[in-house]
Amino acid sequence: MTAVLECAHLVRTFGDLRAVEDVSLTIAPGETYGLLGPNGAGKTTTISMICGLLAPTAGTVRVLGREITPAASDAKAAIGLVPQDIALYPDLSARENLRFFGRLQGLRGAALEARIDETLDVVGLRDRAKDRIDTYSGGMKRRANIAVGMLHAPTLLVLDEPTVGVDPQSRNSILEAIANLGTAGMAVLYTTHYMEEAERLCDRIGIIDVGRLIAEGTRAELVAGLGSASRVTVRAEGTAPALEAWRAALATLPGVTVSATATGADLTCADSTATVAAAFQRAGAHGVAISGVEVAAPDLESVFLHLTGKGLRDE
Amino acid sequence: MAAPNVLTQALLVARLDLRRRLRDRSVLIQVILAPVLLALIIGGAFSGDSGGLRADIWLADADGSELSTQIVAALAGQSEPGGEGVSFVAKPGLDAAAAEAAVDADEADAVVVIPAGFGAAVRAGEAAELRVFGDAGDDVVAGIARSVADGIANGVQTQRAAIATTLTAAAQLGEEVSADDVARVAAATPAAITVRDSRFENTFSMMSFFAPGMAMIFLFFVMGAAARSLVTERREGTLPRMLAGPTSPTAVLLGKALAVLTLGFTSLLMVWGITSLGFGVDWGDPLGVLLVITGAVVAIAGISLVITGLARTESQSEALTIVFALVLSVLGGSFVYTATGFLAEVRKFTPNGQALMAFSDLAAGNASPADVLPAVLLLLGGGLVTGAIGLLAIRRGLAP
Numbered sequence: 263m264t265a266v267l268e269c270a271h272l273v274r275t276f277g278d279l280r281a282v283e284d285v286s287l288t289i290a291p292g293e294t295y296g297l298l299g300p301n302g303a304g305k306t307t308t309i310s311m312i313c314g315l316l317a318p319t320a321g322t323v324r325v326l327g328r329e330i331t332p333a334a335s336d337a338k339a340a341i342g343l344v345p346q347d348i349a350l351y352p353d354l355s356a357r358e359n360l361r362f363f364g365r366l367q368g369l370r371g372a373a374l375e376a377r378i379d380e381t382l383d384v385v386g387l388r389d390r391a392k393d394r395i396d397t398y399s400g401g402m403k404r405r406a407n408i409a410v411g412m413l414h415a416p417t418l419l420v421l422d423e424p425t426v427g428v429d430p431q432s433r434n435s436i437l438e439a440i441a442n443l444g445t446a447g448m449a450v451l452y453t454t455h456y457m458e459e460a461e462r463l464c465d466r467i468g469i470i471d472v473g474r475l476i477a478e479g480t481r482a483e484l485v486a487g488l489g490s491a492s493r494v495t496v497r498a499e500g501t502a503p504a505l506e507a508w509r510a511a512l513a514t515l516p517g518v519t520v521s522a523t524a525t526g527a528d529l530t531c532a533d534s535t536a537t538v539a540a541a542f543q544r545a546g547a548h549g550v551a552i553s554g555v556e557v558a559a560p561d562l563e564s565v566f567l568h569l570t571g572k573g574l575r576d577e
Numbered sequence: 578m579a580a581p582n583v584l585t586q587a588l589l590v591a592r593l594d595l596r597r598r599l600r601d602r603s604v605l606i607q608v609i610l611a612p613v614l615l616a617l618i619i620g621g622a623f624s625g626d627s628g629g630l631r632a633d634i635w636l637a638d639a640d641g642s643e644l645s646t647q648i649v650a651a652l653a654g655q656s657e658p659g660g661e662g663v664s665f666v667a668k669p670g671l672d673a674a675a676a677e678a679a680v681d682a683d684e685a686d687a688v689v690v691i692p693a694g695f696g697a698a699v700r701a702g703e704a705a706e707l708r709v710f711g712d713a714g715d716d717v718v719a720g721i722a723r724s725v726a727d728g729i730a731n732g733v734q735t736q737r738a739a740i741a742t743t744l745t746a747a748a749q750l751g752e753e754v755s756a757d758d759v760a761r762v763a764a765a766t767p768a769a770i771t772v773r774d775s776r777f778e779n780t781f782s783m784m785s786f787f788a789p790g791m792a793m794i795f796l797f798f799v800m801g802a803a804a805r806s807l808v809t810e811r812r813e814g815t816l817p818r819m820l821a822g823p824t825s826p827t828a829v830l831l832g833k834a835l836a837v838l839t840l841g842f843t844s845l846l847m848v849w850g851i852t853s854l855g856f857g858v859d860w861g862d863p864l865g866v867l868l869v870i871t872g873a874v875v876a877i878a879g880i881s882l883v884i885t886g887l888a889r890t891e892s893q894s895e896a897l898t899i900v901f902a903l904v905l906s907v908l909g910g911s912f913v914y915t916a917t918g919f920l921a922e923v924r925k926f927t928p929n930g931q932a933l934m935a936f937s938d939l940a941a942g943n944a945s946p947a948d949v950l951p952a953v954l955l956l957l958g959g960g961l962v963t964g965a966i967g968l969l970a971i972r973r974g975l976a977p
Contacts, residue, residue, distance in 0.1 A: 313821040314820075314821065315817050315820060315821055332820070332826075333825070335580060335822075335823040335824070335825050336580060336823060338821065338822055338823055339822060339823040341821065341822070342822075343821040343822075345814050345817065345818060347813075347814050349813065349814030349817065349818040350815065351593075351597065351815060352813075353597055353600065353601075354597070362593050363818070363819075363822070365581070366580075366581070366589060366819060366822055366823070367580065367822055367823065368579050368580045368581055368823070414822075
């Protein structure tokens with residue numbers, strides 16, 4: 263089966279900064295692929311190249327076998343982009359926004375109006391379709407933003423952190439709408455730094471950090487890569503220097519990866535019992551009081567912590 | 578589902594842009610209300626008792642013939658020297674050199690010189706010449722002086738025709754009439770000289786200068802804002818969203834340029850229509866006015882696009898637009914209908930100055946559409962060159 267998206271050895275530099283370094287990935291028809299990484303990891307730069315908004319310094323992007331370049335207008339018609347920020351005309355209604363972008367995609371007349379109604383139904387905005395975007399709540403704007411990206415039923419829908427700054431209820435409704443896209447046969451590239459979103463939505467996940475794709479696979483494959491590792495979350499209290507010294511002491515333990523959190527530290531380790539004991543012992547030595555410990559099965563956060571030595575939301 | 582071609586995409590972009598602008602009430606104020614109101618206020622102020630046009634046009638009679646004396650007397654009798662409006666002052670014996678010196682010294686606003694030998698030449702049926710000296714910076718007064726000279730010339734032609742007709746008729750009747758007798762009678766009848774000063778006939782007469790002047794100032798703002806929308810759309814993400822699809826950057830640029838031009842045309846056409854139909858302002862020959870409007874809109878659109886191309890942010894673009902609008906308006910003479918010295922020279926190098934001079938000539942009835950064509954071509958050429966530079970700079974900014 264022909265891949266919908268094929269990125270081969272993508273590189274993008276800005277002066278001396280190498281924002282994306284040798285990223286290769288493929289997405290099959292109907293597959294939802296999550297690009298998971300912290301802020302500044304290179305996710306937006308990667309999708310800007312995929313959508314033809316940025317020319318790669320090196321490497322190629324192909325959608326349905328056709329190379330994507332900024333000038334490849336026809337090939338780009340197969341892509342629907344949902345940018346991270348709301349990219350709508352605030353003084354127009356949702357329907358007017360959809361009509362304009364739909365016409366630019368080549369939709370016309372009754373077919374366009376029918377597709378607008380369909381899309382508004384998917385994102386749950388049919389009853390507010392005539393209202394101006396600037397009267398919408400944040401969550402409604404996000405949903406309208408998604409509606410424009412999927413209006414022309416693209417083969418590949420690219421969503422760049424579509425739930426940033428959205429309340430939990432709206433987030434849930436957005437995630438439901440996106441989950442339905444995959445079942446409709448649309449390939450989806452979904453970037454996020456929310457582990458739970460990637461776990462819930464994506465068939466396969468690529469973990470990106472400092473411009474590099476450092477791991478790729480299904481959730482199960484990625485977690486299995488950790489072996490028998492566990493994730494230990496320790497809540498601790500103490501002065502900042504004391505906490506810092508305590509974390510540094512924990513990092514010297516063999517096979518233990520430490521990530522600072524606001525309330526203490528996240529640890530990945532093979533032997534959770536020994537690690538918890540060592541955490542208590544070193545806490546006493548550094549004047550830190552432990553107020554809680556939680557041991558959990560490894561998840562994508564553990565994978566990221568294990569691979570990079572830092573949490574997904576550290577930055 | 579095929580993506581639309583570049584032209585269709587451009588039209589979609591232009592249509593959306595215009596629709597959004599026309600929904601914005603502040604744009605309607607800038608496009609129509611503000612220029613008309615300002616022209617009314619400033620035009621009214623200049624047309625009042627104390628601020629109205631005052632000009633002394635000297636009639637230098639270096640000829641001293643019966644004909645020239647009659648002409649000067651007829652004109653000078655129409656006005657009171659030093660009074661309101663245009664006054665004709667008889668200056669017997671003043672020659673061309675002295676007339677030019679009087680204009681240079683600002684003693685006279687303009688001088689019509691009837692040179693020595695004028696009367697004799699007319700009577701002999703030979704070519705006769707009138708000379709006009711005026712301030713290069715005051716198109717209006719110089720225009721009136723030229724109209725006076727035209728009137729004298731027309732009157733002389735009429736007299737010549739009358740003499741010829743009389744002599745022919747007398748010969749056919751077998752009567753003897755000398756040409757001198759006929760000429761004396763004809764000269765005793767004041768020549769039918771019409772001074773075309775339609776600009777100063779009513780309260781709003783100065784609006785034929787200030788209406789286009791004010792409209793062009795606001796044109797900078799209106800068209801600047803339209804061009805700036807490109808920067809706004811880049812910031813708001815709608816531009817990248819368009820470019821992520823099958824829309825080409827060329828289509829976006831064409832669409833935006835089309836919207837800028839349409840808005841400019843609409844603005845000037847509306848001000849023309851409202852001041853003409855609502856306030857009886859005569860802008861002059863409609864074809865000429867349309868040509869100058871075209872040139873002015875293209876020229877200012879070009880500048881707006883250059884500003885957009887140079888600016889990296891909306892605030893930079895806005896600040897540059899204000900600077901360009903005000904500086905060019907002052908240099909181009911949008912606020913004052915007369916300009917002398919440095920300003921008179923420099924206004925020729927500004928698009929609004931060129932357009933205003935052409936508008937003034939048309940309004941004063943001193944120019945036909947053909948006469949304003951060079952100015953229009955200059956405006957179009959300048960606009961196309963600056964527009965191309967602006968679009969290239971913007972295009973470079975859009976390049977991924």
